Amino acid sequence: MKILVYEYFTGGGLYNLPLFSSVLSEALGMLKNLISDFKFAGHLVTTILDSRLNKSISVQIEADEIIPIFSLKELESIIDKVSLKIDAAYIIAPETDEILQDILKIIKNSGIISLNCSCLGINRVYDKSSLYEFLKNNKVQVPESLGFSILDKLSDIKERVRKNFSYPIVIKPMKGAGCEGISIVQNEQELKRAISKIRNSSNIKYFLIQNFVKGIDASINLLSNGHEAVALSLNKQNIRIAGPDSYSEYLGGIVPLDSPFKNQAFEISENIVSSIKGLIGYIGIDLIITNNEVVVIEINPRLTTSYIGLRKVINLNLGQSLIDCVFKKNIPNEISLKGYIFFTKINSPHVINFLVNNHQIFEILSPSIKISGYKTTCPIVAIKSKTKRCFDRKLVNFNSNVGNFIGGIKF
Numbered sequence: 001m002k003i004l005v006y007e008y009f010t011g012g013g014l015y016n017l018p019l020f021s022s023v024l025s026e027a028l029g030m031l032k033n034l035i036s037d038f039k040f041a042g043h044l045v046t047t048i049l050d051s052r053l054n055k056s057i058s059v060q061i062e063a064d065e066i067i068p069i070f071s072l073k074e075l076e077s078i079i080d081k082v083s084l085k086i087d088a089a090y091i092i093a094p095e096t097d098e099i100l101q102d103i104l105k106i107i108k109n110s111g112i113i114s115l116n117c118s119c120l121g122i123n124r125v126y127d128k129s130s131l132y133e134f135l136k137n138n139k140v141q142v143p144e145s146l147g148f149s150i151l152d153k154l155s156d157i158k159e160r161v162r163k164n165f166s167y168p169i170v171i172k173p174m175k176g177a178g179c180e181g182i183s184i185v186q187n188e189q190e191l192k193r194a195i196s197k198i199r200n201s202s203n204i205k206y207f208l209i210q211n212f213v214k215g216i217d218a219s220i221n222l223l224s225n226g227h228e229a230v231a232l233s234l235n236k237q238n239i240r241i242a243g244p245d246s247y248s249e250y251l252g253g254i255v256p257l258d259s260p261f262k263n264q265a266f267e268i269s270e271n272i273v274s275s276i277k278g279l280i281g282y283i284g285i286d287l288i289i290t291n292n293e294v295v296v297i298e299i300n301p302r303l304t305t306s307y308i309g310l311r312k313v314i315n316l317n318l319g320q321s322l323i324d325c326v327f328k329k330n331i332p333n334e335i336s337l338k339g340y341i342f343f344t345k346i347n348s349p350h351v352i353n354f355l356v357n358n359h360q361i362f363e364i365l366s367p368s369i370k371i372s373g374y375k376t377t378c379p380i381v382a383i384k385s386k387t388k389r390c391f392d393r394k395l396v397n398f399n400s401n402v403g404n405f406i407g408g409i410k411f
């Protein structure tokens with residue numbers, strides 16, 4: 001089969017913007033590893049790369065064909081030109097400002113079969129306010145939330161917060177992906193700046209204020225054939241939720257997460273995905289596991305960064321499993337995880353030098369790329385072990401050696 005794999009940030013999405021290091025590390029990691037899975041399964045792969053990245057990245061990925069793009073305006077014509085030789089496509093892009101949906105419409109109009117969730121399914125989970133109402137009606141625990149407009153008077157917002165919440169609170173765009181625009185707000189004085197942060201992060205005019213749920217940041221990866229879903233793993237997420245004056249960021253995670261709530265989280269996630277029409281292929285669900293319950297935070301109708309860790313420990317080729325979900329309507333029924341993996345972004349060159357010089361055992365899941373005129377991208381490195389005991393020992397050793405450079409590893 002001939003497959004087009006397109007990732008938005010490496011594929012022209014930043015053509016008129018700087019090539020942000022942190023964003024590119026996750027984007028390149030997902031692109032590189034999904035292409036590798038498709039290639040290992042015997043498929044031919046075409047991809048599209050920002051012309052500024054082409055020379056740097058082309059040696060890092062296994063695509064059979066790499067098409068340079070100089071402006072996002074070229075994307076539709078490029079897809080149209082390759083459509084006659086492509087059997088299926090997978091798009092890695094955020095739902096923010098309906099970027100993912102718009103690209104999937106181009107794929108549909110070109111006649112290429114999509115391996116993604118449908119636009120209908122994406123839109124059903126994209127709006128967090130309506131998603132929370134749906135989940136609450138189905139007895140799923142979600143954060144207490146109130147919706148607001150960025151045009152609302154600050155005094156009115158403060159009054160509603162006083163009546164319904166106690167600090168700290170979380171403020172996030174009503175429609176968005178990842179950590180974009182999210183703030184933890186400690187007091188009333190920070191509200192105005194948190195709202196400004198949302199206003200500056202996208203074109204979204206509405207936002208949610210939620211109670212802060214204390215617990216373990218976790219996620220579930222699933223595969224769905226459009227009718228039935230199967231959970232693949234429960235993962236630990238390392239997320240930095242910043243205040244209004246900084247940016248929130250996904251830093252990495254652990255696959256799998258051992259938890260007494262695993263079976264409950266699996267059941268909740270499988271029921272959610274199976275009940276929402278249009279969710280097919282690869283889906284991620286963000287959760288917080290408290291002392292006594294599982295709270296659903298968000299549904300990601302697309303590939304998520306934890307994929308690059310999961311593929312290293314699961315007994316499946318996730319690329320082929322994705323194809324089977326769409327073309328054969330088959331979901332895997334014998335799933336096992338062979339060991340544990342921890343992965344994290346490394347933003348400091350001092351850490352990389354330390355790891356190399358001290359022979360710290362690690363694996364690179366997303367390589368560092370030097371781009372002329374831009375900051376070198378930060379790699380994503382990993383520690384892996386077959387046993388929990390050995391894994392814990394490696395993780396403690398890694399944290400004691402380099403944790404201070406990256407703000408500590410909170411696991």
